[in-house]
Amino acid sequence: MKTEYNLGDSVTFTFTAKEGYKFAGWQVNGSDYEAATTTFTITISRDISISAVVDEVSGGGQTIVPETTYTVDISVNDATYGYVEYSAKKIIKGGSVTMTAYAKSNDYEFKYWVQNNVPVSTERTFVLSDVQDNCTIVAVFEPAKRTLAYTTTDAEAVKISVSATSDSVGSLETVSATARLGYRITKVTIKGLGAGAFADDNGTPTYENGVWTYIVGGKEYKYYESTGEWELEVNGKAFAEDLLLNNDVAVHIEVDKNGYTAIEWMIALGVTLLLLVFLVA
Known part of the structure; x- marks a missing residue:
């Protein structure tokens, strides 16, 4: 049976008595309703609860057959990360509830749903069907992940390393590069940091x-x-450089092979002289 309707919908209810009972009337939200027949139609204007009132054929007092409802406790693991919108928390037995998880910003992401401490779905919209008992549903959010990628014009000419404690939004990663003998780093291009990622020595950039x-x-x-x-x-x-990962970051390192430093020239000259001495000897 459908349990959710739009405002203004017309819904028809029909009661069929079991053997030994007879129809005695309807109750809407706990109050008697003016409908003497086993079938009546009502227009939805708010949340309502419908009960059929029956009498035993052999006599005796009235018996009210109430609807069984259950509570679905819906929450999030951290309210600073996200929130949940849902259709209802009080669910008629056998009914369903639809819930959707929303991250509060791009800094966070929805991961999965947990029902009674058991992961049940990774879809952002989750439908709990055929409710047969009270239960708890938790939407689990985490800080969004960010990536740091790096490339170079000559992978053999430079050694690159990344030191990081986390890949979550806001984590700090140190990127370092060292040119090999005979090479130098000429320029580094970085995309994804955004404006203001570095501080000007003089306090104000141009x-x-x-x-x-x-x-x-x-x-x-x-x-x-x-x-x-x-x-x-x-x-x-x-x-x-220390790079703050508020977004995905890409680093490109350019090198050339004309970069012997004075120390490298001295080392090369020293090695050459040693070879000459060895050959002469």
Whole structure:
């Protein structure tokens, strides 16, 4: 039997007495209803409860046959992460309830439903059907996950490492890169950080034609509004930055092979001299 209707719907009820009983009337929300026949129609204007009143054929007092209802306790594991909208909490035996989970922002995501401490569904909208007892339903939310991807123009020329304690929204990941002998890191491009990800050495960045220019550690970092990308000047053997993962972040590291440092030249020269001494000897 259908248990949910729209306001203004007309619903017809029909009572059929079992052997030994006869129809005596209807009650709506606990009050007698003016309907003397076993069939009557009512227009839905609010939540209602319908009961049939019967008499024993052999006489005696009236017997009211009430509807059995159950309570479905619906909640969330953390109200700061999300909330649930549902059709009802008091459910007639055998009825159903529809519930939908909503994250409060993109920083959180719905994971699954738990019924009486048992996971039952990962769909955001869940229908609990054929309710036969009181039960609890919990919508489980978690901080959304973010990814950090990195690429380079020459994977053999640079060693990249990522240090992170979590991949949840708001977690801090340290990306570091070291160019191998004979190479240098020229530029790093980062997408997904958003404006204001770095602090300017002088306190205030400059702005011109859609480009913000920051001085960070004495080097020039630029943020392009049109693409949402950061372009970091490096021109050295190593790079390291702490990146806040409020979004998915992509890092691209450019290297070239003309980057011998003075120390590397000295090492190379020393090795060459040793070889010459060895050969002469």
